[in-house]
Amino acid sequence: MSNLIECHALGFSYGDDASKTQVLDNIDFSMKPGESVAILGQSGCGKSTLLNLIAGLDTPTSGEVLISNINPCSLTENARTKLRAETFGFVYQFHHLLRDFSALDNVALPLLIRGDGKKDALQRAEQLLTKIGLEHRLQHKPGELSGGERQRVAIARALVAKPACLIADEPTGNLDAYSASEALSLLLELNKERQSSLLIVTHDLAIANKMDRILTLSNLTLK
Numbered sequence: 001m002s003n004l005i006e007c008h009a010l011g012f013s014y015g016d017d018a019s020k021t022q023v024l025d026n027i028d029f030s031m032k033p034g035e036s037v038a039i040l041g042q043s044g045c046g047k048s049t050l051l052n053l054i055a056g057l058d059t060p061t062s063g064e065v066l067i068s069n070i071n072p073c074s075l076t077e078n079a080r081t082k083l084r085a086e087t088f089g090f091v092y093q094f095h096h097l098l099r100d101f102s103a104l105d106n107v108a109l110p111l112l113i114r115g116d117g118k119k120d121a122l123q124r125a126e127q128l129l130t131k132i133g134l135e136h137r138l139q140h141k142p143g144e145l146s147g148g149e150r151q152r153v154a155i156a157r158a159l160v161a162k163p164a165c166l167i168a169d170e171p172t173g174n175l176d177a178y179s180a181s182e183a184l185s186l187l188l189e190l191n192k193e194r195q196s197s198l199l200i201v202t203h204d205l206a207i208a209n210k211m212d213r214i215l216t217l218s219n220l221t222l223k
């Protein structure tokens with residue numbers, strides 16, 4: 001099976017020559033469809049930077065990232081945005097839900113943005129929220145939900161468009177132990193069911209141990 005993600009000699013630095021901060025250097029990494037991988041590493045070692053490079057939110061300063069054998073940098077901006085939207089869903093430590101929108105609208109949004117019809121988008125959002133036990137909270141805004149509920153909505157939003165890979169940056173860092181384990185079970189369950197990949201940054205070894213592989217980022221490289 002060919003790789004979904006490949007990083008070849010990937011490097012990244014912030015700033016210009018005068019004040020350069022090298023954050024990643026010479027990283028080789030690949031991930032197959034359906035695989036789950038945890039990335040561990042101390043605060044500031046470059047985990048979020050790596051996720052941003054893989055997802056195409058930042059451009060490598062050396063080396064390259066391939067998505068399904070395509071280098072996104074070789075595409076037009078429109079094609080790159082489309083590839084990114086089809087490939088990745090994101091969950092962050094803080095949910096980043098739109099606070100003036102209901103749970104239902106937040107989850108439907110990725111479908112509406114890509115041009116799906118409103119009725120269909122709302123229906124699919126409702127189905128997914130029902131599946132994750134939030135059918136009684138469809139019209140609640142983020143401020144009217146608990147922390148764990150908000151993170152479940154954020155997970156639903158990341159998965160609603162059926163991306164090939166879910167990227168999660170400390171998705172449970174902000175939750176109590178019970179909500180964290182619920183959110184993680186949900187991520188793993190949906191991942192298995194949909195055969196999508198899961199790339200997760202976490203400080204929690206119990207979470208990391210549930211993934212197919214664990215890698216550690218330190219001294220600019222991934223091992």
Ligand SMILES: Nc1ncnc2c1ncn2[C@@H]1O[C@H](COP(=O)(O)OP(=O)(O)OP(=O)(O)O)[C@@H](O)[C@H]1O
Nearest residue numbers: 014015021023041042043044045046047048049050
């Ligand atoms: N815009 C920027 N300009 C300069 N340096 C930056 C910038 N953004 C991040 N950095 C530095 O790059 C390094 C890596 O940051 P990154 O956010 O990837 O770390 P991280 O491993 O995700 O940390 P955490 O576990 O705390 O989230 C840090 O030392 C940070 O200070």
Ligand SMILES: [Mg+2]
Nearest residue numbers: 047048049169
């Ligand atoms: Mg980070």
